[in-house]
Every structure is written in structure tokens, then in C-alpha cells.
Amino acid sequence: MMDLEFIQNQVLMILTRVKNQLRQDPSFETVQTKSNRNDLVTNRDQGIERQIVDFLREKFPTARIISEESWHQQVNDSRGLIFLVDPIDGTMNFVKCRDQFASMIGVYVNGIPLFGAIVDVMQNQVYYGGPQMGAFCDQQPLAGLPDPSLAQSLVTIGQHLLIDPQAPYWPLIRQSSGLRVYGSAGIVWTRLLQGKQQIYISQLQPWDLAAGRAIAAALGIVVRAIDAHPLNMLKSQLVIIGTKCATTEALKVISRAQEL
């Protein structure tokens, strides 16, 4: 059950299938709002989630599954094998742009990241890896990442955090090389993994965090809760993700800004 190669093969098989379906037909019939008017779910999010969950249930009958659109299947502890599934991350982009959205699966054992995979659907790219196996894009190992200063780093801050003018993130942006906002955690993860940006701060759900965190571990990318509590893969939390130097500097800038 915990055979890493089998897990990797199954996760990549279902995500590749989903990617190809979405590329062939990136349309949807219904779109509904969830927590707010910009938090969307389409029939495709739901259908793809069902497809992934059914597949994983068949292959891993004793595992538990946490997935975005059916969070009501409560998982209250981290024991054993858990799959965290985001069928379409960046649903607003899927609906409005038909690009810059991702599908993600993270695999954890007793709360420890084992494996993750992220597909950038419209770029037709599959990122995957884990702490023991390294990080890959389409079978090619991802290059080791440089460790630039904050001044040399591109940063993404979740837009719900930016919209507060009192937010302590503006001094950080001013000290960086610039802000980028893509509207999909999965897309930001792919850019972090490729060294195309260095910092990501956002309030993230377990399924936004799980796959990227597992792959990032192989590249030395730091992932931590911003209030310094240990990460909890069962709840939403404010996290900072980034290369080492830039993350250390960013946390200092935020902490100074919060003192003022």
C-alpha cells in the first residue's frame, strides 16, 4: 500500500488522464458560487473530483481522501495514507480564461509528505516528486534552485491578503523584484518549482498546499505557517513558501511591519 513507485504511477496515470480530458474539452455546463461570489465550482470540478476519488478508492481501498469539493467527508487526524485532491485549482481562470489552472494530488503518510503531482493543464506539463525521490517535470529532473535575496525575488501574495490596505505585505513587495498574481495556487507552485519566482504567501487550504509541499521538499523550498505554528494538513492556514534567504528576509519584513 505504501509502495512509492505504485503510488507515483497511479497518481500520474489519473492526473494525466484528467489533463488530457480537460485539454480536449475545456468547457463546462454549470457554474455555482461557494463561500463568496468569486469562489466558483463548475460541473467539471465536480466530475473530475468524482473520477479521481473513485480511481483512488479502487486502487487504495484503505486510504482516506480529502478533496476540495467534498470536504464534508471529514478527516480528523493524519494517521495512515491520505490523498489530498484539488480537481481544478484556479476555477475562476478555468471559467474566464481557459488557461492557468491546475489539477493536484498530494500523498501523505502519518502527516508526512510522501509524493505530490501538479498538472498545468493548458501548458501540458506534469510536475511531480517528493522528499525521497527528487522533483521532476515531464520525466526530467528539475534543476537545483538558486537562493537569491528578497531584493532579487519575485513574490506572489494572495489577493485576499492584498486587498487589506493595512496588510503587512506591502513593505515586502516594495523590497522585492516585484509582485505577480496568477489566480491559481497550482500555477504559482509550478513557477516556484522552476525558480521563476521565489516567494508565495497566501491563506491556503490543505488541497492547495499538499502536492506542492511534497515536491518542494525535494528542492529545499521552505513551507511554513506564518504564525510559526507547525503546518497542519487538515485545516486552512496562512503560509509562506519560498527559497531560504528570501523567506527569512520576508518573515523579518512582515514581523517589523506588524510591530508598527
Added chain:
Amino acid sequence: MMDLEFIQNQVLMILTRVKNQLRQDPSFETVQTKSNRNDLVTNRDQGIERQIVDFLREKFPTARIISEESWHQQVNDSRGLIFLVDPIDGTMNFVKCRDQFASMIGVYVNGIPLFGAIVDVMQNQVYYGGPQMGAFCDQQPLAGLPDPSLAQSLVTIGQHLLIDPQAPYWPLIRQSSGLRVYGSAGIVWTRLLQGKQQIYISQLQPWDLAAGRAIAAALGIVVRAIDAHPLNMLKSQLVIIGTKCATTEALKVISRAQEL
């Protein structure tokens, strides 16, 4: 000299050449700062500018050329045929990510847009068109754009405008479908032209504006100075670019926010 087909062929020829060179070798040797530490120029910006300007001078000996890296070649009036050239738009992205940068040429006659072309280098796509000829991507006509409300629109605001917490743009972002920030005017133009986003507000230089404005005219995209002065293709200005309904609503939101 003003033969549109000849102009189109020459502009597309040199931009395609530049695109292929940059795709084959997206490297640079030197990088310098200009107006501030995040305003970059590399030897590639300079070399490509020289290549484009030399080409246009040979093909259009009596035309005048305004280009990003040699703005000191002052053009003080809009008479006759003018080419506006941005060799690499999004130099920070070129330097840090090797993607999401563009090359652009706009062609104006007596201040009126005639033709524009934008190449998204790493996506290998050429957008071009003008008020008389329509708008195209890689020889295919671009589809007519829907005209959604602001609430249904994705918006980009230049980050230098966002960094001011007093800026009147936050109410606008809150009323939209969300903020996107890409770090390249050219990339935002390609997304507007495809209907992937609806509003763009930024302080733009003539070479950031020229090509996109000419193509956008064919799709009914509004381009206006935000202080209501007529657009001036010889100076930097604060502009709003967007589909009709969303632009009208956005201007109302900004004007209300400025009154408070």
C-alpha cells in the same frame, strides 16, 4: 510608404525573426538598472532594439522611430509615419523567469493607429492587426469579445499603482472577478485581445501602448487616458484599457473613490 500590406509584412518579418532568436537563445550577458532598481535593461534589449531599428530604417527611410532604450532620439510631434518599438517588454520576467515577455511594434500615421504586432516569445504566438484590417493571432482572426460587467471581469492594475494603499483601485478590484499581475504590458495585451481578461490600468509609455492600441481598435476595446485628456502617443500616461461595460463601470468606481 503607407502601403498597409507592405508595412504589415515588414513588421511581422522582423518580429518573427526576433522571436525565433530569443526562443533559440533566451540568455543575456549584462543587466543594468534604469529609473529604479527594478527597471532593467539587458544587452539583449539593446541588441534587439538596434536590429529592429536598423531594419525599419532600411525599409522605411523617411519614417521616424520611437523606441524604449533610445528614447533620447526625441520625436516632438506626431506627423507622418512613426514606428514605436519595445524590443523586450517585461525585462524583469525575461531576466528572472525566461517567460512572459513580449516584443512589440506599433505603427502610427499622423498620430492615428494603423497597425500593431505583439509577439509572446515563449508561447510562440504573434498577435497583430489594426483598425482597418481586424485582429489576428498566427493568421487566425481573433474572436469578437463579449462585454461583461465589472463584476464578471478580471483586471490588471500596474503594481506601482497598487503599492499606494490610498490608491482608488482597491474598490474596483473588490468589485471585479479578481486581480491578475503579470509584469509585462505585452502579456496583458495578449490576454485582453483573447478575452482572457477585461480591464488594464497602468502608467504606460508610448511603446507599451502603441501596438496593443492599434490591434485593440479592431475588437472595440476602449483605450483612454484616465484623466480624460486625449491620448498622447509621445508621452507616458495613466491609461485604462478594457471592454466597454467594464471600463465604464470601472471609471465610475475610480471617480467615486477619488471623491471620498
